[in-house]
Amino acid sequence: MTRAAAPTRFANPLDLAYAVQDQSFGPFRRRVNREAADPSVVLFRDRFYLFASMSGGFWHSEDLAGWEFMPTPELPVYDYAPDVRVIDDRVVMCASRRSSPASFYHSEDPLGGRWTEIPGTRGFWDPHLFQDDDGRVYLYQGCSSRTPIDAVEVDRSTFAPLEEPIPVISSDISTRGWERRGESYDASTIRDHPLLKWRLGTGPYIEGPWMTKHDGVYYLQYSAPGTRLNTYADGYYVGKSPLGPFEYAPSSPFSLKPGGFITGAGHGSTFQDRHGNWWHAASMRISVNDIFERRIGIFPAGFDADGTLFSCQEFADYPIRMPDGPAEPRSLVGSSMLLSHGAAVTATSSLAGHGPELITNEDVRDWWVAGSSRSGERLELTLPEGCLVDSIQVNLAEHRWEESKPRPRRKDQVVRLWQRRSLHADPLSTPFLLEGSTDGQTWTVIADTRLDDASRSHAYFPLEQPQALRSVRLTGYEQPYGSPFAVSALRVFGRGAEPLPSPRIGQPERLGPTDVRVTWNHVGDTHGYNVRWGLAPDKLYSCWQVRDTASLDVGALTAGVAYWVAVDSFNTGGVTRGEPVAVEPWPLR
Structure with a gap:
């Protein structure tokens, strides 16, 4: 008999009991849809905890596949971008609130529903706490098209700032193509109302900070350009201390999913499972019933031998295998077509x-x-x-x-x-x-x-x-x-019964400092293509999946940097890897 089995795999978007939002905007407009976004995931006492915007609580899991919901009426569930981290062996949660001081909440028993409030001293948006190995704690926050993400050391117990915050990340669309607004980086797709432009600005939203320390290096992650776009992604800076100075990583964005069944992979969190494997959780967009109609995805991630942070999103909405021990991240995707x-x-x-x-x-x-x-x-x-x-x-x-x-x-x-x-x-x-x-x-x-x-x-x-x-x-x-x-x-x-598709060789053509057009020969034995790019032939971590086409304009590059691209072809029988081809930097003038 054909029947479903106990989960040893999962598929994105995650199958969660997403909460229903009923929103009215004056007497003229009403929207009812499911929503969850801005996922913050931690492993605490051998159990995963997932907090997400507009969920009314959190989810918990033993294995990343089966999730149970826990309502938290005692927490500020109407405040966006809830952050959760383990600080001094307790779960600490805070969320966005600009208009008044935002509180912190901690618990040693989240499943028991026992939370203690620590009154805040200032307002912030998209907050994120990080505790270093020496016990010192830092707060990063920011979500704006006008102001940068800032960072500050805070008191270990009260989370009050110990000094003035310092700016650490600002936008730079002239050199970072992936930060540009517009569907598929096409500015002509932006049709914001003048009042919305006045209120929110016209630049990319730089938001969602998350700090990860790996091999003594501090990886400060952030998202851009906007949650309702297929290009919503996460990039990062690296530094030698929690407050920097930080240097932009040209391998950004490391989490990007502009094509496929469901797009978007921004405003996320990077965490490890009990086997030491790295994962990255992020927001995925629908944005049809409402611009904030979103879902949650979790992707295998890791650091290569050179310390480059990456996330596996070639088949990010296909089945993903859950490892029962240490695993190479890319081995967890692509086995099912x-x-x-x-x-x-x-x-x-x-x-x-x-x-x-x-x-x-x-x-x-x-x-x-x-x-x-x-x-x-x-x-x-x-x-x-x-x-x-x-x-x-x-x-x-x-x-x-x-x-x-x-x-x-x-x-x-x-x-x-x-x-x-x-x-x-x-x-x-x-x-x-x-x-x-x-x-x-x-x-x-x-x-x-x-x-x-x-x-x-x-x-x-x-x-x-x-x-x-x-x-x-x-x-x-x-x-x-x-x-x-x-x-x-x-x-x-x-x-399927199809033989592997024919190999493709992509032909790149530079269109500008941050743009390249990749073309290839389309053959009928292929159902789709994964266009991959990166800083070296063995570092093609970014991916854009397309179908029924023989070209793709990629606008996500960093100006002044040399790249490599490859076009992989796939059908129901599997994947054929393409040969990497060099892309020279746009001439600087």
Whole structure:
């Protein structure tokens, strides 16, 4: 029988019970959607703790795959970018609050719900605490298009500043292409309202600091250019002390995911598991129902022999293996390939403009919607012959929930400026039945979420054993607020019968100080390409996944630096690595 197995893998975005945000902007606009972002992850007493914006609490896990939610009404859950670090063998949490002094909260027993407040002495935004090996503690903060990230040493017990903060990171879009605003670095895609420009500025947001110490070197990470963009990423500086001076790392951004099913990999945290393996958690964007409609991703990461920080994002939304010991980060991704892209799919009914073909186009930002809200609406996907399936991911969508969800009472809303918000962290049942078939006639159950009443928005089901499936069927039942069944993707992973694709050689052409165009020969045995670049042939850590094209403009480079690029081709049978080609720096004038 085909059925889901105990998790030994996971897939991004993480399958969390994301809280529902109900936001009203005056009498004119209302948005209802799930949200979580700005993840801060630590390992404390052999358990992982994940705090994220607008979640109403935190998640905890033993293995990074199965997460349980813990509500924290005693913490400031409406304050963005909660930071969590282990300071003096206790979990310390703080979050963004500019208009008044922001408090700190600590606990030796987070699962017991016992937190102690330490009143703050100043306001800040995107805070981050770091304790050095000598016990001294530092606070980094900043989230602005106008002012830099700053740093200061703070008292070990009260977290009050011991001196005046010093600026440590500012934007520089003239030399750092990845900090430029715009979808795919295209400034013409920016259409901000004049009032928004006045309030937020027109430059990139430099935000989300996170400090990691490795082999005596301090890696101060930060994010740019903005959370609603596919290019939202994390870069870093290095220094020999917690307060610098810091030097920009031209291998930035080290966490970048501008292509694939779900994009964005910014405002994150870098941490180790119990085996010493490094991981990087980051925000991933949807930004359709609301610009802050976001999810959480976790990626294998590490430091190479030269101390270069990197994160593995070539197949960052494909299955990721959880190691049971020390592992080479890149060995944890790419073992399962996507089988469902472009596959034939039918539906019992569809809302106009939301046809079933959208579940196989590899874009989380659009979705199929059933033509009614009745239980039993169904999708059926037919795979190519010869597919061996090892896992399936079901990605649900929130389609116009504001039309069916009752408005919250005013007393249950938080009011800030012109916005009213209520946060609903109570689990929402999203029942569906997932089945597989070898012949399209006889069906066996893979997963039935009607049995656990769980809130599954990006459910991932590894199979006990790989199965030679020909069809996959998904049936929805009564959805939250009586809304119609909506699915952004039904993603099937494993291996196909195709031989490995032909190798490609990318031809780079410099377009400017921070831009390069890479072209290659497109052949029909390939489903997609990973364009990789970096500072040396063995340091091609940055990656942009594309399909159905033979060129890509990469605008993420650092001016004055020589690069190498390679184009890898992939299909259901696996990946063929491309040969690295040198990219000379743009001539300085």
